[in-house]
Amino acid sequence: GAVVSQHPSRVICKSGTSVKIECRSLDFQATTMFWYRQFPKQSLMLMATSNEGSKATYEQGVEKDKFLINHASLTLSTLTVTSAHPEDSSFYICSVSRGQHTEAFFGQGTRLTVV
Amino acid sequence: AQRVTQPEKLLSVFKGAPVELKCNYSYSGSPELFWYVQYSRQRLQLLLRHISRESIKGFTADLNKGETSFHLKKPFAQEEDSAMYYCAPIRPYTGGGNKLTFGTGTQLKVEL
Numbered sequence: 001g002a003v004v005s006q007h008p009s010r011v012i013c014k015s016g017t018s019v020k021i022e023c024r025s026l027d028f029q030a031t032t033m034f035w036y037r038q039f040p041k042q043s044l045m046l047m048a049t050s051n052e053g054s055k056a057t058y059e060q061g062v063e064k065d066k067f068l069i070n071h072a073s074l075t076l077s078t079l080t081v082t083s084a085h086p087e088d089s090s091f092y093i094c095s096v097s098r099g100q101h102t103e104a105f106f107g108q109g110t111r112l113t114v115v
Numbered sequence: 116a117q118r119v120t121q122p123e124k125l126l127s128v129f130k131g132a133p134v135e136l137k138c139n140y141s142y143s144g145s146p147e148l149f150w151y152v153q154y155s156r157q158r159l160q161l162l163l164r165h166i167s168r169e170s171i172k173g174f175t176a177d178l179n180k181g182e183t184s185f186h187l188k189k190p191f192a193q194e195e196d197s198a199m200y201y202c203a204p205i206r207p208y209t210g211g212g213n214k215l216t217f218g219t220g221t222q223l224k225v226e227l
Contacts, residue, residue: 002158030211030212031210031211031212032208032210032211032212033212034212034214034215036215036217042219043201043217043218043219043220044159044201044215044217045217046214046215046216049208049210049212049214051210093158093159095159095212095215096212097211097212097213099211099212100207100208100211100212100213101147101166101205101207101213102213103149103161103164104149104151104161104205104212104213104215106158106159106160107158108158109158
């Protein structure tokens with residue numbers, strides 16, 4: 001069965017509104033979860049690292065005030081796209097690993113469309 | 116900084132033909148590389164990793180440090196191999212888990 005679950009799998013929102021995406025680790029506790037973004041016909045790009053109980057760390061060029069990450073428990077991380085704009089439309093994917101040097105398990109992704 | 120290059124966006128082969136998906140990397144330190152695959156309408160999943168030197172679904176990949184390559188190979192392509200393939204070095208994260216840097220991906224299409 002799936003190790004990681006994302007919700008929703010698809011969401012359409014209006015410009016200026018905020019959208020929350022959930023990522024759940026179903027099989028094990030994850031102190032760290034990773035958020036990626038994928039534009040159409042492009043590769044996945046790491047956005048940020050979600051750390052349970054502390055602040056997320058963001059990759060260069062990713063606005064932390066735009067993409068709010070909360071990792072309130074060992075099995076749940078949320079990504080909130082604030083004041084969404086059409087250019088935020090993308091596929092957002094989270095991943096977890098049991099530990100360093102091990103396989104990364106991915107969520108099914110969330111397709112965000114901002115209209 | 117890590118860089119991964121997958122020069123082919125699309126690779127089309129006939130069933131039964133050999134397949135080679137190219138991956139070149141630049142990496143500071145000892146590289147640790149994975150191949151991930153995404154079948155149609157499915158989530159991204161691990162195919163194989165260089166440290167285990169395994170063969171998964173007939174695919175193998177050898178890390179060539181001299182050529183800084185980690186090409187994915189299969190002697191005889193099958194229709195079910197049609198998918199998107201990503202080469203990805205990892206950066207172990209001190210807090211746990213691994214950050215992945217994905218190549219641009221190669222879409223493999225196996226034709227009958």
